[in-house]
Amino acid sequence: MTSALKASPARRTQSDRRQQSESELLRAAAELIAEQGTAAATFEAIGARAGYSRGLATQRFGSKQGLIEALIARLQVRIEGLLDARPLDELDGLEAILAFVDVFLRNLSQDQEMRAYFVLMAGAVAEVSELRGPFAQAHKTVELRLEALVLRGQAEGVVRAGLNADAAALMVGSLLLGLSTQLLIDPGMDLEPIRETSLTTLRASFGASPK
Amino acid sequence: MTSALKASPARRTQSDRRQQSESELLRAAAELIAEQGTAAATFEAIGARAGYSRGLATQRFGSKQGLIEALIARLQVRIEGLLDARPLDELDGLEAILAFVDVFLRNLSQDQEMRAYFVLMAGAVAEVSELRGPFAQAHKTVELRLEALVLRGQAEGVVRAGLNADAAALMVGSLLLGLSTQLLIDPGMDLEPIRETSLTTLRASFGASPK
DNA sequence: ATTTGCTTGTTGTTCAACAAATAACTAGGT
């Protein structure tokens, strides 16, 4: 009905506009946080990078806090997606753990939104925010997931029977978290060799001895 | 010469006064940071808690940055002292690693200044500060130390020969860093069981198989 | 009497939050 003639200079529906601006504001915020830290993510800077004004983000998310919460929600969904990419169900327990570690570390080097997530987490550690609860929860979820894989691996006989499943899960989770922190502190760090040797070491440490 | 009679209402030398105020300002800053995060460590709050005015810290350390740097220097010395308490040289390589982990985790639960250190580190992750370099350096130092212990353990035959020494060191370092982060995010967390099972798991993973 | 330690007054900056104005869409009537 409406003419799409004349390379029409944009005629978007309201909810389109809304969705797009919201999404771009969050993307801009994530980029700024990943690149320059949380302090750089002022409404001014976010608006500018997203191509909007400084006022819009407040309007949309109510407050800085609201913006950050929305961002974290978005990042969690995104990261969940990244880590679920490889179908862990098809691997045995040990390989599934290694695949998780592998995917995690690969993305950490490349994915800006993933880095933004850990920068925000560091912020929650440094500042006493109400975000601590959610982040603690997220840890717990990851570790439960890893623990399940350990247990499955033991049932399958591919993971050392003596291994304490929840301790092992905690160790792997902490390892990844610690490596993330180190990478963010020293962005020049090359994760490739670390990824490879971590996998080797984990396989040797967790794997059931052959024979 | 000066009479120490009469419970004298303080007659301290200038450099005493200076040293004391400096030390108390740093202590106050560390406490605030450990308890309430870096944002709570304003000159106002630090001065109040230390029993001085808001102006003194600026005077002493020149700037906020200067204060933080002085604080980090102090904390590094203090932590170094804590971790060196047990003479690692008398233990074999494997036991020395475990002792390091043990002492680290014990102190993490109790020592406020140690927690302040990691809160500051999280701040450096979250904010892009010039403190990143020093913190990265500190990691490297710890990991070199751990690597040396692994190598010694292998020479002594108490650590698995197949273990990649620097990967193992990095893993232990990251584990401790990750656990620190998790503790700070969830202060209710009980490190005792984690400490114990971490030690057990590390011994099983790193130790040379008997016989 | 003078240096050194410490405090109080003040300034300027940064930034989130709110409010009021403008621009872009939507729907109903013609």
Add this chain to the structure above:
DNA sequence: ACCTAGTTATTTGTTGAACAACAAGCAAAT
């Protein structure tokens, strides 16, 4: 297809709070 009134999205103007930094004065030591 227009035009219009109403609604929703977006911008710009402004306020106030927080805080580090500097300076000038007061207090305590030598």
